[in-house]
Amino acid sequence: MSTEQSRAAFEKFMEERFGDLVDRRRALNGDKEYMSLDMAMPWVAWQSSRAALVVELPEKFEVEMGAYGTAEVI
Numbered sequence: 001m002s003t004e005q006s007r008a009a010f011e012k013f014m015e016e017r018f019g020d021l022v023d024r025r026r027a028l029n030g031d032k033e034y035m036s037l038d039m040a041m042p043w044v045a046w047q048s049s050r051a052a053l054v055v056e057l058p059e060k061f062e063v064e065m066g067a068y069g070t071a072e073v074i
Helices: 005-020 037-053
Strands: 061-064 071-072
Touching: 005 037
Parallel strands: none
Antiparallel strands: 061 071
């Protein structure tokens, strides 16, 4: 998932959960990050939580199939 896709999911979650209680505006210049800590801090946590979910898998690996030998899994 790209950063922009993750940000869109985060913003949707924040809007559904908190509605207008949170200032979701982003700066129009510089780093274009959130102007309020109400969004900036949860965004950092959101990114960290998503990074922890990413699992790198090998392209191919072999599986032992007992009496059937081995099988290559793609």
